[in-house]
Amino acid sequence: MGVVPEEAINQFEALMEEGMLLLMFILQTLFLISYCVAVISIAKFTFCREEEEEMGVVPDVAINQFEALMEEVDEPLKRTFQNVHQGYPREPLVRFLKARDGNVMKAYKMLVDCLKWRVQNDIEDILAKPIVPTDLYRAIRDSQLIGLSGYSKEGLPVFAVGVGLSTCDKASVHYYVQSYIQINEYRDRVIFPAATKKYGKHISKCIKILDMTGLKLSALSQIKILTIMSSIDDLNYPEKTVTYYIVNAPYIFSACWKVVKPLLQERTKGKIIVLSGCGQDDLLKIMDYSSLPHFCRKRSSGCSEHSDIYIDNYYSLDHPFHQEVYNYIKQQSLIREPVKPIKQGSLHVALPEDAVEGAEIAKTLESELEKFKDLGGCPESLEDLKIDNGKS
Incomplete structure (x- = not known):
């Protein structure tokens, strides 16, 4: 085989660099994809699917235990929970149970944290x-x-x-x-x-x-x-x-x-x-x-x-x-504050920590990218792309 032109090598390296970025x-x-537990057919x-079919994915006993726990939450959380369930109180329980592999206590903590986030950031009035x-x-x-x-x-x-x-x-x-x-x-x-x-x-x-x-x-x-x-x-x-x-x-x-x-x-x-x-x-x-x-x-x-x-x-x-x-x-806005002018300024919402799965994927991908260091132009690590929490 003949000698490969240097120009072709440079073009190939450029393509590989662009591909990895x-x-x-x-x-x-x-x-963007929510990390949901249930694999939907x-x-x-x-x-x-009808709600009854949806309920069948999670055992009734787990839903009942979850309901009992929710009866004990503070009134502010109960009020915001009404906006979450929109008249179907079991529906969010099923969703949060799925998101935590059916573990009632983990789902309960997740939902309570969600409700606290809503109260602390005034999500009920965001519309x-x-x-x-x-x-x-x-x-x-x-x-x-x-x-x-x-x-x-x-x-x-x-x-x-x-x-x-x-x-x-x-x-x-x-x-x-x-x-x-x-x-x-x-x-x-x-x-x-x-x-x-x-x-x-x-x-x-x-x-x-x-x-x-x-x-x-x-x-x-x-x-x-x-x-x-x-x-x-x-x-x-x-x-x-x-x-x-x-x-x-x-x-x-x-x-x-x-x-x-x-x-x-x-x-x-x-x-x-x-x-x-x-x-x-x-x-x-x-x-x-x-x-x-x-x-x-x-x-x-x-x-x-x-x-x-x-x-x-x-x-x-x-x-x-x-x-x-x-x-x-x-x-x-006019209904809530009919005599006050609409204020300019963004609503500052507490921003979440990075998702655990995302961190694990990034770590795995980083090890894969190590193989391509010699191509030139690729980041030395994913540190350059790390996301801050946006809390500033």
Whole structure:
């Protein structure tokens, strides 16, 4: 064989360097996934189950023990628990039991910690605290890409998340956290009850579709915010998402996924489905075309392109969903404080510690990256990418 040109070697090294950096970003992106205990069956795309079937996953004796413990909590925690269960007090008990492998005492501690977090951070009133001025909130919506695209055939809300194109760089971390929690709370207090009434059955979970379009190495700057939001979901909103679909993934994602997947717990892997291309054909098995996010609709020029961008942009403040959410929050603010002007300033919420599973994965990945030190350009360790707790 002839001598390999030095230029080809340099190109190969550059590709390997980019691949490993992108791997680290994708790992953090996957932290969006709540670490839920129960492995949900995804065969034949059947996701929605009645509450009675859901209860069967956790023994009744465990639920009864949990109920007895909750009877002993302080009144402030009981009041905030009412907002959590929305008239279905056993439902969150099941979710938290799943999140702690059926261990009643661990689930009890997790739920009590969640309720204390809600009380200490005034989460019950977060839907009465609009982010103002409107231009600031618009900038947040344009850089923290999430929206409601519709409902599945079983009545589950479908949330579109623009992972690849989100920048989260137009405001402080606290504004993004406040906005994220507000969407969670609006989902739980308004969207789920409305869907329950519309479809005639209890609905308390959703589907999320993660769009990787535009995924770049510069997105590494989002790691801190992504980790914070995923930890908030993990600790305070467990078992709220049935399945995460990943669509429009770049070519290198497949290789990265093969490395990351073995590092994840089984309960996590069971909730992630990586679809080919924009995923339209698979997603149409569980939802109508009208509920498909714009980036999942096939076009002659490519899956992620769409002509009705201003109509179908589920992320924009101009979309009906975000208009509805923002107007609701402003109205609640006026009801709570009708004579006081709306204050500007982000709501500072106590941010969680890093997830344990994430730390273990990072440690394993660090040992793998040691093998690639000689390529040049790769970080010496993951220390450079460590996330602070955002408490400053």
